[in-house]
Amino acid sequence: MKQKNTLPVVFLSPAIAILAVLALVPTVYAVIISFQNRELSRPDGSFIGLANYISLFSDRRFINAIGVSLTWEAVTVGMTLIIAIGLGILLFECASPRMRSAVCFLFLIPVILPRVSAAFVWKFAFHPLYGIITYPYKAITGQPLDLLSNPLTALGTVALVDVWQWGLFFAVIVLKLLETLPPQPFEAARLDHAKTWEIYAYVAIPMLKAPLISLAFVKMIESLRAFDLIYVMTRGGPGIATETLDMYAFSQGFIESGRISYASSMAVLMMVATSLAFTFLWKRVKS
């Protein structure tokens, strides 16, 4: 009996130990240096209490980055799910099994592409002079279309690439989920003269609520890690129009000032905010 109780501990200990080293040590270190005034160019540093945290709230770039990050989360998660559900249903309704297999294979390609490669490919595609996406506009109007240099369109353009990668992948998942649903509720709805859109809105999607929420959480976490995509495509520009919190923290830590303590305070705030937000959302969803 005693052996049975200790077995989970035996199996869990190595994984927890590795996690502790890989996750806990840097996290604790980041928290400690966030209370200091350390910079890359100065090996020494002293404790300054909450000064970094207080400075953040009078830093216009930090305030802007919060807004950009929230917009980025809302747009990418929302659009990815809308595209995924729309395409998933379209394939389920219209495509033959053979066609579905071929389309699923094609839809998986974008997410397999390394993010940086995808970002470079799309950056060139959106180039105002040579880009294949902007060419038709230029050919028709005679004017170049510079989407990545326009503060109003830059974030949306980068988000489009993110949705292209993940929306198509999620569409495959939604299609596979629809295929696992029992046919009886659909037949019952049709007997009640429900329209196609009503069948999906009131029968299929409610039946898929739990996995769709899980997909939303996966995408929310993934969207928080969009640094590479934004960095390659706009570097946070034009101006600070696409500067997310992680971009700004990296910029302060390594590109511009080397203020690693200041950057760490941002990272700690992000960690606390995301932990709280996800816990709250998770509990709301479960209840």
Added chain:
Amino acid sequence: MTNGKTLVSSIAFACLLAGSVSSIAIAAECSGTIKVLAQPRDGLTLLEEQKPEFEKLSGGASFEIDYLNENDRRAKSKADASTIGKYNVYYIDEANVALFASSGWVAPLMDYYPADYDYADFDPGRQKVATYDGKVWFAPLTGGGDLMVYRKDLLEAAGITPPKTLDEYIAAVKALNQPDQGIYGTALRGQRGSGANVWRWMPFFKGFGGNWFDGKTPVFDSEAAVKATETYLELFKYSAPGSQTGGWDEVVGAFTSGQVAMIIESTPLVGMAIDPKSSQVAGKVGYMPPPTPLTGGGYGHGLAIGTKANADETSKACAGLFIAWATSKENENRRLEANQFSELNRTSVMTSPKFAELYGPDLGQALAETGKVTAVNFWQSPQWPDLGDRWGIILEELIAGTRTDIKDGLDELNGFAKDLVARSQ
């Protein structure tokens, strides 16, 4: 542990003078791999073909170069040098030499640079930017000032003579701008960064009489800065699409693909613009010093000895030998043979008959003329990258139109500069 990432050296000193760590060259036998962090350069690609020569010279050491573009190279080298110090040799530049030197991330080059390789042969301007606090820190791979490069065919067709003053230049840019024909008046750098948009803005700032600091007091928040920014923004109306958030690559690409009439850029542009392999406008290009009162942006990039990865004198000597060989007359002559104009730094090479044969007397004359107006435009301080990059963000906002008040932007930079100075004390 050190086997993989640093050179492991067994040394035979040719002249081992006890107690004297002198600047005399140390002939070393090296082994292992010298790790270099650099940004892409044709000269370095060519250098990699000569690895066997260095192995023979060094007694067995090889080298490995990791490439990152300019902004990424600056960020990565700063992060690496201040933490783990994985690289034996760093590619540094005029903008961060003060930071690397004052932080102790690189070693004084001349302590480990073999005298036979003749450092004094480098262009004096490049030697100047490689020097900080009275010591030399890197051996140049590229450098120079600015040239105004223009399309002779477009200017002739429009009946415009190459401008000699800024007013003439602005008028010519406006006249030559024909977006419906796919031709833009100019191309400027809009991308944030002390080495990007700020670099191209500074000739206007200094040309209008601006200064960065008076001692430790910031004085850049001046009429000169406002006028420089207004002029820069005015010219941006005629700048090629894509340059609003673009840097050197986008600007040069727009010119060499035939979409830009006139441009003021760093001297390596000429090499690319007149080379048919990289330019669609080769044969149609003229060049002159920048119009008055603009100053040329004096710059230099080169290789420096990292201190962390080269913990002992032996390793530093091997890194010094690598740098000396990489920037030697022999290798620079190979670059000349390969028509790599922007990779030439030695006076003996740039005044050679081969150089005159390849590039003609006009380019030599233009380089000599522009040398007279070339200046150090940036603030020579370890804090320069911080200040320059912060101005780069504000300038990019002004270019993008998300900010319109120039004075307000300069005031914000002024506050940042005061905080920067206070933090450094």
